[in-house]
Amino acid sequence: MKTACRGADSLVRVLAKAGVRHIFTLSGNHIMPIFDACLDADIELFHTRHEAAAVHMADAYSRLTGRLGVALVTGGPGHANAVSALYTAQMAESSVLLLSGHAPNSQLGMGAFQEIRQADMTAPLVKLAATAQHPDALADDLAQAIRVARSGRPGPVHLSLPTDVLESAARLPADIDDASFNAIAQPLDVSRGRTLLASLLDARRPLILAGPSCSTKAGRERTAKVAAVLGVPVIGMESPRGINDPSLGAFAEILARADRVMLLGKRLDFTLNFGKTPAFDEHCTFLQIDAEPEELARTRRAVGERLIGTAVADAFSALDAFASSGIARSVADSGWTQDVESAVSYRPESWASASSSIEGRMHPVQALAPFQSLLDSHPNSVLISDGGEIGQWAQACLRAPNRVINGVAGAIGAALPFALAARVAYPDVPVVAVMGDGTFGFYAAEMDTAVRYRLPFVAVVGNDARWNAEYQIQLRNYGRERLIGCELLPTRYDNVTVAFGGFGKLVTRADEVPTAANEAHDSSLPACVNIMIEGVAAPTVKRTKP
Structure with a gap:
């Protein structure tokens, strides 16, 4: 028997009221009351093989759906395993709720089982880190955490759940309504917005750079509308390669020509070379709209008086305000927009004939290009891109309506x-996940999770038998005679997938790739197409000057 309403029951009812239908989790002693409570709620548990994988799933789910992603892990070492994945969610501006079991409050300081300072561990990586203190306050604690995750610059939050809070009697969360979970609005002041827009449109070569949350499907719909209304190019940035992101083509060269740049939810960080030359013209001026005043101050420190206008607002509110502003540039200025679009869409002609001289290996373009037809077969297909050099080739060569990268x-x-x-978020669309052989090894056992829950997708492994990003750094900086520690075996990751119950295919010739792609998709199983590639450096896209 169980108490009519425990803290765990209150928690699960609040999650259900907040619209949560999926929880990504790994079981453990501290969270068994929550597992039990989920039996009485319309919430499905996806039980992973590593706690960090649960957080990564919550992250991708949030980015793809725009809804809250929830990860649930046990306390102590289970919580510690999950923490590293929060950094990826933080930098991707992803609304993730990490729920961690915790030693009981009544035993803290006494050497309780798996007692560690969990909230202190997550504090640098989340917008809110807290430990629940009483079952009656749990509903309010959870509602606050969800609001914080969604407000301003979206991001992860963490709530630790002591077992005595979960197991004790709690009040029913009847007074929690839908509005309790809504983001706290940070609208753009109308007058300030018009002033910033007038300044932007006064430039000869203006650009708007939008942050990671604007690179989701919902964000891209907004940025496209703003670009069309204003007549100003809007570029979403979510890659660690920044201005050299291969999916942005020759963007770096066009950015250097801009004379005024609006940072809209985009940090002036390493991805933008901190606003310095040669990434930006030395006379380029900046406007900035951000949900966090600290970001405005940081930009001011970086570029000084070149920051000529600022406002505090969240990115989506600002985009919506601009889209309905009724202000636009003149048609005579459209040449700049065309220049930007041409630079971003540019890909070298030589890629069409790229090949490898190594027997049994192929160039990354040969390995990846055939998967575009699979991504084109559905209006909601999903591209996942991860890994070092192979991930950059994927972002340069492939496109899809939905995309999740390592960020x-x-x-x-x-x-x-x-x-x-992605398969949970979009049950009936092609999902293609491109990764390196190093990447596959991190969470290879999640193929078991995919098989258990019948979540088919196509994993494309670019297998060059090494950590190629680090290999290329060593080769470039130290020379071929000082290569060390980057070697891997040409492992049969396809066979690993088959052993878990999925589909696997080894590919060593370019002409085999299209058939392998179709067979993998048609198998309706979690599939691995293990493609032997030549370990070439990531692309740096540059146009040949006339």
């Missing part, structure tokens, strides 16, 4: 859990 954090390894979450 500004630059951490690799999350492709497999990302793909599982």
Whole structure:
């Protein structure tokens, strides 16, 4: 028997009221009351093989759906395993709720089982880190955490759940209504917005750079509308390669020509070379709209008086305000927009004939290009791109209506859990997850999760038998005679997938790739197409000057 309403029951009812239908989790002693409570709620648990994978799934789910992603892990070492994945979610501006079991409050300081300062561990990586103190306050604690995750610059939050809070009697959360979970609005002041727009449109070569939250499907719909209304190019940035993101083509060269740049929810960080030359013209001026005043101050420190206008507002509110502003540039200025679009869409002609001289290997373009037809076969297909050099080739060569990459954090390894979450978010569309052989090894056992929950997708492993990003750094900086520690075996990751119950295919010739792609998709199983590639450096896209 169980208490009529425990803290765990209150928690689960609040999650259900907030619209949560999926929780990504790994079981453990501290969270068994929550597992039990989920039996009485319309919430499905996806039980992973590593706690960090659960957080990565919640991250990708949030980015793809625009809804809250929830990860649930046990306390102590289970919580510690989950923490690293929060950084990727933080830098991707992803609304993730991490719920961690915790030693009981009544035993803290006494050497309780798996007692560690969990909220202190997550504090640098989340917008809110707290430990629940009483079952009657749990509903309010949870509602606050969800509001914070969604407000301003979206991001992860963390709530630790002591077992005595979960197991004790709690009040029913009847007074929690839908508005309790809404983001706290940070609208753009109308007058200030018009002033900033007038300044932007006064420039000869203006650009708007939008942050990671604007690179989701919902964000891209907004940025496209703003670009069309204003007549100003809007570029979403979510890659650790920043201005050299291969999916942005020759964007770096066009950025250097801009004379006024609006940072809209985009940090002036390493991805933008901190506003310095040669990434920006030395006379380029900046406008900035951000949900966090601290970001405005940081930009001021970086560029000084070149920051000529600022406002505090969240990115989506600002985009919506601009889209309805009724202000636009003149048609005579359209040449600049065309120049930007041409630079971003540019890809070298030589890629069409790229090949490898190594027997049994192929160039990354040969390995990846055939998967475009699969991504083109559905209006909501999903592309996952992860890993070092192969991930950059994927972002340059492939496109899809929905995309999840490793993000500004630059951490690799999350492709497999990302793909599982994509299948949960979009049950009936092609999901193609491109990764390196190093990346596959991080969460290889999540193929078991995919098989258990019948979550088919196509994993494309670019297998060059090494950590190629680091290999290329060593080769470039130290020379061929000082290569060390980057070697891997040409492992049969396809066979690993088959052993878990999925579909696997080894590919060593370019002409085999299209058939392998179709067979993998048609298998309706979690699939791995293990493609032997030549380990070439990531692309740097530059147009040949006339």
